[in-house]
Amino acid sequence: MKIQDVKVFVASPGRNFVTLKIITEEGLYGLGDATVNGRELAVAAYLKDHVAPCLIGKDAHNIEDIWQYLYRGVYWRKGPINMAAIGAVDMALWDLKGKAAGLPVYQLLGGRSRKGVTLYAHAQGATIEETLGAAQVWIDKGFKAVRLQCAIPGLEGTYGVKTKEQKDYFAMQSKRYLPPEEPWSTAKYLNFIPDLFKAARERFGDSVELLHDVHHRLTPIEAARLGKALEPYHLFFLEDAVAAENQESCAVIRQHTTTPLAIGEIYNTIWDCKGMIENQSIDYIRVAATHAGGISGVRRIADYAGLFHVRTAFHGPPDISPIGHAAHMHLGLWVPNFGIQEFVRFGTEVSDRVFSYPMRVEDGMALLEDKPGLGVDFNEDEADLHPYKRSYLPVSRLEDGTLWNW
Ligand code: CS2
Numbered sequence: 001m002k003i004q005d006v007k008v009f010v011a012s013p014g015r016n017f018v019t020l021k022i023i024t025e026e027g028l029y030g031l032g033d034a035t036v037n038g039r040e041l042a043v044a045a046y047l048k049d050h051v052a053p054c055l056i057g058k059d060a061h062n063i064e065d066i067w068q069y070l071y072r073g074v075y076w077r078k079g080p081i082n083m084a085a086i087g088a089v090d091m092a093l094w095d096l097k098g099k100a101a102g103l104p105v106y107q108l109l110g111g112r113s114r115k116g117v118t119l120y121a122h123a124q125g126a127t128i129e130e131t132l133g134a135a136q137v138w139i140d141k142g143f144k145a146v147r148l149q150c151a152i153p154g155l156e157g158t159y160g161v162k163t164k165e166q167k168d169y170f171a172m173q174s175k176r177y178l179p180p181e182e183p184w185s186t187a188k189y190l191n192f193i194p195d196l197f198k199a200a201r202e203r204f205g206d207s208v209e210l211l212h213d214v215h216h217r218l219t220p221i222e223a224a225r226l227g228k229a230l231e232p233y234h235l236f237f238l239e240d241a242v243a244a245e246n247q248e249s250c251a252v253i254r255q256h257t258t259t260p261l262a263i264g265e266i267y268n269t270i271w272d273c274k275g276m277i278e279n280q281s282i283d284y285i286r287v288a289a290t291h292a293g294g295i296s297g298v299r300r301i302a303d304y305a306g307l308f309h310v311r312t313a314f315h316g317p318p319d320i321s322p323i324g325h326a327a328h329m330h331l332g333l334w335v336p337n338f339g340i341q342e343f344v345r346f347g348t349e350v351s352d353r354v355f356s357y358p359m360r361v362e363d364g365m366a367l368l369e370d371k372p373g374l375g376v377d378f379n380e381d382e383a384d385l386h387p388y389k390r391s392y393l394p395v396s397r398l399e400d401g402t403l404w405n406w
């Protein structure tokens with residue numbers, strides 16, 4: 001199954017997505033997602049200029065050898081751009097192997113461990129009432145787990161809560177398409193969030209799992225205070241309570257609270273999370289196939305995590321393409337230590353014209369059609385109608401102007 005051609009597409013059907021297509025001499029093709037939000041063109045150039053020439057003529061069946069070639073073989077290991085490029089190649093090769101075998105990827109991984117992939121939805125609002133109303137909508141649809149994010153009183157713009165103009169992603173960018181800025185106050189946040197979860201338990205009782213994303217804003221001891229304050233409301237997990245670089249930080253939080261901890265959406269390799277997995281200072285690992293070396297990279301991390309009671313919660317934001325989401329669904333059907341899967345949506349009306357995907361949601365669970373490979377298709381002509389638009393994630397500043405973690 002020799003690789004004949006490699007194509008890279010950057011399209012913006014609502015969000016920017018980087019898509020890799022690997023074509024074999026037999027005329028089969030595999031698809032991969034290489035989207036790095038806000039830095040899309042860097043990974044596209046890396047794929048086109050540095051990776052594609054090395055792939056031509058290689059046997060697409062040799063997934064592991066190609067992974068090692070692109071990881072060990074480049075000398076410069078790790079890094080978000082390199083690992084997203086490897087991730088896309090790896091996904092495309094698994095897709096191809098599945099198509100060649102006539103089997104869905106989860107069958108190649110070891111088969112089905114469960115009937116579907118349990119999802120958590122996002123609920124957000126300008127007030128507690130509005131947030132709980134948004135959660136109710138998901139609960140009424142049959143979802144068993146919901147992430148709650150609420151605007152913090154006195155702060156203009158809070159992570160996870162869209163103002164009216166932010167509903168169109170590109171409208172939230174300034175006119176010159178530079179990063180929008182949001183203010184942050186740890187004190188205002190810490191004084192408010194326990195009220196949100198108190199109100200949620202009063203309204204929903206124990207009938208639903210509740211989650212929350214701190215989005216890297218706290219120090220370990222502040223996160224410990226929050227974890228303790230939230231214990232009566234028994235969260236499914238508290239996500240990214242601290243900035244993720246220092247693997248010892250979660251161990252500090254752990255000494256003080258039994259609130260389960262999740263982290264890892266910005267990690268690229270097993271080395272980024274090895275220490276906190278071994279120390280059992282986290283409960284859920286949130287790596288994404290798109291950003292952590294594809295299905296092969298994430299499978300290695302998930303297997304290792306399983307030895308230490310750490311379960312999976314792969315990152316599922318709208319800036320991962322339907323190809324990346326499909327990779328998570330196949331992994332989630334197979335992985336023995338499955339925890340939960342983040343679900344915002346698989347696509348929009350516009351992106352559905354570019355990507356078709358083999359998933360449907362029933363009672364808060366994603367069910368996969370048994371198509372060979374990953375099961376996603378990509379319409380190149382439609383993609384051409386939606387050219388790349390420069391966009392950035394916001395940045396945060398403390399109220400005195402100091403740059404903070406967004
Ligand atoms: C997030 C993301 O889904 C999540 O949990 O933290 O929204 C994250 O901010 C984006 O994926 C960044 O690109």
Ligand code: MG
Nearest residue numbers: 213239240265
């Ligand atoms: Mg997050």
